[in-house]
Amino acid sequence: MSEPFPTDDLKNLDPVHETVGEDGVGIWTRRLVLFLRVMAALSMIKGLYHWARVTGVGVGPDELFDSHSIAWQAATVFFAVIDLVAAVGLWLAAAWGAVIWLTAVASMLAVEMFFPQVFGRGFITVIVEGGLLAVYLWLALKSAREQPE
DSSP, rough: OOOOOOHHHHTOOOOOOOTTTOOTTTHHHHHHHHHHHHHHHHHHHHHHHHHHHTTTTTGGGGGGGGGGHHHHHHHHHHHHHHHHHHHHHTTOOHHHHHHHHHHHHHHHHHHHHHHHHHHOOOOOHHHHHHHHHHHHHHHHHHHTTTSSS
């Protein structure tokens, strides 16, 4: 009787080691991945903050979800979902995670700058989100330049 799994295939399932296959990874790529992980943590916090606003955790009775405008409700639910999805993708350092995060940042910048009636005009949010976007683009360019062709 034959075994259900060939034993040779099981021997090839060694654990993944951090340093294996990363000889060509440069310092800027490592910095970019570190930045993406930090942004993943911040996106997780932002997403949980928006979900707390949706569910009413930690808000007063006059600030419940139903008492806000439809535009505020739609934007809050949008950012509650997109920030958590971006957090997962950023933590994995996947290309789609950066795209989702860039979409979330661009959306937040647009809402804060062009639709102040939704969340109010948050200049600090615009400066912080714009600065993080600039840092990401700078790190991505530096990382791309050190990659072999």
